[in-house]
Amino acid sequence: MLSTRQRLVAAGLFFVSATLSACSGAPAPPPATSAALPRGNVLWGDMKPVVSVKELMKYMIDPVSDNLFDAVGSTVTKQGAVDKVPKTEEDWDKVRYGAIGLAEGAYLLKVKRPFTPPGQDNDYQGPEAVELSAAQITAKVEKDPVEWNARIEALRNVALEALDVAKRKDVNELWDVGENLENACESCHRSYWYPGEGPEFYRKLERRLQEFRQQKR
DSSP states (O other), rough: OOOOHHHHHHHHHHHHHHHHHHEEEEEEOOOOGGSSOSSOOSSOOOOOOOOOHHHHIIIHHHHHHHHHHHHHHHEEEEEEEEEEOOHHHHHHHHHHHHHHHHHHHHHGGGGGGSSSSSSOOOOOOOOTTTTTHHHHHHHHHHHHHHHHHHHHHHHHHHHHHHHHHHHTTOHHHHHHHHHHHHHHHHHEEEEEOTTTTHHHHHHHHHHHHHHHHHHHH
């Protein structure tokens, strides 16, 4: 014969046992994966710019771009045209340096920063000025950030193209990379840096050059 205390203990043990049995039968929650993380451009920390856009271009983006611009080329000699193309793994590594540096560096242009260093500005004053001031560029970007980001994506796409070309070591397509990179850079510069340097500017420049030659005669 069980006492009241023994019955309560037995009932409690049965409840705990049943509960544990039910829990052990339930599937364990899946481990956290990257797919479970919040989507979107979530950063692990604040991004604080160190230099202006002009300095970023001069000291980082331009130098890494040279690895792509200089990867192929032609030199005319007495024996004829000589093409320069990547031949060794070291040569292709230079292309990879340029592609990766440009692909990652281009996105730094998305970080809001001044367009020129403190105390400096573009050559925008005077009747013949073709450049925009830093304030004018900032206003243009803030008015239409979609275009600014589209220009950055176009630059980055060329870098990704170069990375794919380097992976396949396709010399023929590497020639196209240089042309595409030139177009991406110039399109952005003509939109934000020197939009005044259009066809009329060059026609005027040519007229002045002709007048200068006539005065020299």
